[in-house]
Amino acid sequence: MLRPLCVIPALLACAAALRAEDGSVAWLRYTALGETAARGYRLAVPAVVVAAGAAAPIDSAQQELIRGIRGMLGRTLRVEAHVPRESAIVIGTLDEIQKAAPQFGLSAKLEPDGFWLKTITEGGVPYIVVTAEDGRGVLYGAFALLRKIALGEAVDRLDERQTPYAPVRWVNQWDNLDGSMERGYGGPSIFWEGGHVRQDLSRVSEYGRLLASLGINGCSINNVNADPQLLDSDFAAQIARIAAAFRPWGVQVAVSVDFGSPKSIGGLDTFDPVDPKVAAWWKAKAEELYRAVPDLGGFVLKADSEGRAGPSTYGRTHADAANVVARALKTHGGLLFYRGFVYDHHMDWRNPKNDRARAAYDNFHPLDGRFDDNVIVQIKNGPIDFQVREPASPVFGALERTNEAAELQITQEYMGQARFLVFLAPMWKETLDFDLGPGTVKALAAGKTFHRPTGGFVGVANVGLDENWTGNHLSQANLYGFGRLAWNPDLSAPRIAEEWTRLTFGGDPKVLETVSVLLLKSWRTYENYTGPLGLQGLTDIVGNHYGVSVEASERNGWGQWHRADQTGVGMDRTMATGTGYIGQYSPAVAKVFESLEDCPDDLVLFMHHVPYTYSLHSGKTVIQSIYDLHYEGEQAAESYIGDWKGIAGRIDDRRYREVLAQLEYQAGQAEVWRDAVSNWFFRESRIPDAKSRVGNHPGRVEAEAMMLEGYTAVDVHPWEAASGGKAVSCPITQCAASTRYNGAPGWYTLRIQYFDQNNGTARYKLRVGDQVVDEWVAAAHVPSAKIDGSTSARRTVGGIALRAGDSIRVEGMPDGGETAAFDYIEILPSEN
Ligand code: GCV
Numbered sequence: 001m002l003r004p005l006c007v008i009p010a011l012l013a014c015a016a017a018l019r020a021e022d023g024s025v026a027w028l029r030y031t032a033l034g035e036t037a038a039r040g041y042r043l044a045v046p047a048v049v050v051a052a053g054a055a056a057p058i059d060s061a062q063q064e065l066i067r068g069i070r071g072m073l074g075r076t077l078r079v080e081a082h083v084p085r086e087s088a089i090v091i092g093t094l095d096e097i098q099k100a101a102p103q104f105g106l107s108a109k110l111e112p113d114g115f116w117l118k119t120i121t122e123g124g125v126p127y128i129v130v131t132a133e134d135g136r137g138v139l140y141g142a143f144a145l146l147r148k149i150a151l152g153e154a155v156d157r158l159d160e161r162q163t164p165y166a167p168v169r170w171v172n173q174w175d176n177l178d179g180s181m182e183r184g185y186g187g188p189s190i191f192w193e194g195g196h197v198r199q200d201l202s203r204v205s206e207y208g209r210l211l212a213s214l215g216i217n218g219c220s221i222n223n224v225n226a227d228p229q230l231l232d233s234d235f236a237a238q239i240a241r242i243a244a245a246f247r248p249w250g251v252q253v254a255v256s257v258d259f260g261s262p263k264s265i266g267g268l269d270t271f272d273p274v275d276p277k278v279a280a281w282w283k284a285k286a287e288e289l290y291r292a293v294p295d296l297g298g299f300v301l302k303a304d305s306e307g308r309a310g311p312s313t314y315g316r317t318h319a320d321a322a323n324v325v326a327r328a329l330k331t332h333g334g335l336l337f338y339r340g341f342v343y344d345h346h347m348d349w350r351n352p353k354n355d356r357a358r359a360a361y362d363n364f365h366p367l368d369g370r371f372d373d374n375v376i377v378q379i380k381n382g383p384i385d386f387q388v389r390e391p392a393s394p395v396f397g398a399l400e401r402t403n404e405a406a407e408l409q410i411t412q413e414y415m416g417q418a419r420f421l422v423f424l425a426p427m428w429k430e431t432l433d434f435d436l437g438p439g440t441v442k443a444l445a446a447g448k449t450f451h452r453p454t455g456g457f458v459g460v461a462n463v464g465l466d467e468n469w470t471g472n473h474l475s476q477a478n479l480y481g482f483g484r485l486a487w488n489p490d491l492s493a494p495r496i497a498e499e500w501t502r503l504t505f506g507g508d509p510k511v512l513e514t515v516s517v518l519l520l521k522s523w524r525t526y527e528n529y530t531g532p533l534g535l536q537g538l539t540d541i542v543g544n545h546y547g548v549s550v551e552a553s554e555r556n557g558w559g560q561w562h563r564a565d566q567t568g569v570g571m572d573r574t575m576a577t578g579t580g581y582i583g584q585y586s587p588a589v590a591k592v593f594e595s596l597e598d599c600p601d602d603l604v605l606f607m608h609h610v611p612y613t614y615s616l617h618s619g620k621t622v623i624q625s626i627y628d629l630h631y632e633g634e635q636a637a638e639s640y641i642g643d644w645k646g647i648a649g650r651i652d653d654r655r656y657r658e659v660l661a662q663l664e665y666q667a668g669q670a671e672v673w674r675d676a677v678s679n680w681f682f683r684e685s686r687i688p689d690a691k692s693r694v695g696n697h698p699g700r701v702e703a704e705a706m707m708l709e710g711y712t713a714v715d716v717h718p719w720e721a722a723s724g725g726k727a728v729s730c731p732i733t734q735c736a737a738s739t740r741y742n743g744a745p746g747w748y749t750l751r752i753q754y755f756d757q758n759n760g761t762a763r764y765k766l767r768v769g770d771q772v773v774d775e776w777v778a779a780a781h782v783p784s785a786k787i788d789g790s791t792s793a794r795r796t797v798g799g800i801a802l803r804a805g806d807s808i809r810v811e812g813m814p815d816g817g818e819t820a821a822f823d824y825i826e827i828l829p830s831e832n
């Protein structure tokens with residue numbers, strides 16, 4: 001049960017106006033509170049707002065307070081220039097308020113970006129003061145005050161100081177200059193189109209507002225796989241336009257740069273970091289950019305990684321590379337984020353000692369202390385690449401004399417992309433709270449453990465032009481969760497889930513409970529039906545990172561191996577017999593991971609290679625756990641649908657319907673994953689499921705076993721992505737497949753597992769006897785044009801009366817390259 005945040009929850013519940021919402025205002029909805037709650041706040045919140053100082057973020061803070069109070073309380077704050085003798089909200093930096101209202105006698109030592117919300121009674125009149133060391137802090141304080149009202153918290157006797165946990169709270173966008181986005185699922189770029197900055201940057205300032213509401217203070221605006229063109233001189237003015245859109249919200253712009261730029265666009269014959277010409281080039285380039293954007297945050301650099309140019313070309317180190325760029329930024333106060341994601345993607349998979357997980361530590365640990373003070377090594381949460389579960393990267397604990405930032409991925413690259421509900425705050429919490437020996441990851445990243453000058457948290461955000469920013473409503477929770485944790489990583493995941501739900505969907509207790517619980521169990525559910533026990537994502541590693549493909553990670557140089565064979569599964573990363581990766585941890589942590597007995601089940605196959613019959617802490621064998629967890633995960637995903645239906649009518653219809661469709665799709669995909677992974681491990685291990693579910697599907701009729709008119713049976717690759725390894729595909733303009741029902745009469749649900757490729761819009765009809773009982777189009781845009789695990793989708797048709805002898809017929813009409821393929825139908829008794 002979640003602890004209520006709200007002092008007056010029931011009063012808020014009645015507030016939600018159930019009008020259709022498109023999600024564009026995200027968690028900043030400011031919907032009208034219920035009348036009783038609003039009445040309480042109208043007494044507590046003054047009628048006047050006074051801004052001491054008019055610098056940009058303070059002006060935004062004032063406008064935001066007016067907007068929020070008007071939305072929630074139906075009152076428009078009156079703007080006054082001076083502190084009146086009546087109750088007022090007074091906002092400004094401490095300095096400015098001390099000048100404007102010396103009678104308040106305010107004094108405090110506040111940290112940069114921190115704020116103080118304080119009720120002051122002067123001459124019998126209460127004032128709400130929102131103050132900070134700097135304008136950005138005032139803006140954050142204003143958002144915090146509004147959040148309190150939206151969450152139903154008391155605001156009548158305020159005395160609350162908040163200090164951000166870390167100075168760096170940034171997002172990276174992987175946007176390309178042509179407007180596309182690497183691993184973005186929320187539409188085209190809000191920054192770029194056709195090779196230049198977009199004319200209309202209104203979404204950029206709206207994004208700045210969302211970021212500011214969470215305390216995020218920096219955003220890099222182009223892909224870390226950087227286009228060198230961005231450093232062409234004519235881009236400086238374009239970057240300045242983006243910076244201007246963000247500036248009112250206190251968000252500093254940064255850019256990703258390509259290390260080869262001095263040569264590729266700079267006219268030099270080298271990009272060797274120790275060459276003085278190269279140093280001079282970076283210096284001149286930085287000067288040019290800072291002339292256009294004086295408050296530029298700095299650069300992000302991905303070098304010697306996945307084919308990017310880097311110092312290895314000249315036999316130089318990452319420190320040489322980072323420092324030459326950082327020195328160019330230094331005089332301007334800029335930071336250089338040097339990505340720790342460096343590994344060899346051409347590793348020999350036959351060598352059992354090779355291990356991609358070792359790479360970041362092996363590359364950066366020897367260089368500790370050799371990076372300049374304005375360099376931050378940006379380290380992914382785990383040692384591989386944003387997999388569904390990874391141990392905390394040992395690099396965090398290994399750099400005592402180097403600034404760090406923890407890189408977390410908000411965009412759901414390996415987490416179902418924008419199609420699945422996977423709330424990542426619980427996963428991030430596990431990493432951030434993990435004690436590596438010298439300290440927790442959060443303390444290490446923030447620079448607290450080793451007293452570094454800077455450090456913090458970077459989220460790969462990838463919002464796009466979609467109305468709802470993230471491609472679906474629920475993924476917004478990940479942006480919210482990242483921001484809240486970057487501000488305060490001590491917040492709990494349940495707290496964040498409940499806050500987000502309340503702000504996004506309103507305070508109806510049933511909505512709160514349902515949505516928060518769905519969010520909180522979603523990571524575990526996804527892990528269970530994709531890659532549990534530390535297997536990582538068993539997905540198309542070399543392609544779209546989306547659909548199931550158990551062997552895609554094997555026998556190639558990318559190093560995401562799970563090494564499953566006929567006798568066992570898992571990467572042996574032990575010091576004793578394996579790759580030695582575990583030795584990168586402090587002794588206390590290494591001891592736990594090294595011992596098969598002590599290693600947590602969740603990571604056992606990440607750390608050890610074990611026989612399928614090995615018995616886990618759960619008491620089950622590895623193989624039975626793989627089966628059971630996949631079935632548990634699929635059932636949990638299926639149950640989301642009923643849970644969501646339970647809040648029908650309690651939130652607006654549009655978002656209700658859109659999320660329902662998403663959860664129905666996810667349930668179908670969960671079944672694909674369940675069957676694919678279970679069947680694959682059954683074939684490999686030859687050990688049957690003790691519960692006889694694997695390979696045994698009552699009510700399922702394979703398409704290739706139906707009577708086919710025009711349809712032809714095709715092999716599916718990988719075989720596990722389709723039931724029986726086969727589907728039927730229509731090579732002509734129209735095909736049909738039918739079967740005769742022979743069971744008991746009654747009400748049934750029919751499920752058709754079909755393939756929705758992205759290279760056409762095929763149409764389907766389902767007939768029972770002569771009657772068309774359903775028709776649909778396959779119009780989704782999943783990232784595949786093939787008949788495979790990514791495109792496998794489910795159509796569910798409930799409430800069908802069947803009698804023995806009825807014909808069930810699927811008709812397919814291909815379009816473009818999409819062949820109206822399908823895998824099977826399932827005939828399941830309808831629940832009453
Ligand atoms: C921006 C993974 C992703 C790439 C990404 C890379 C990185 O490999 O699949 O799309 O490139 O990480 O973080 O640099």
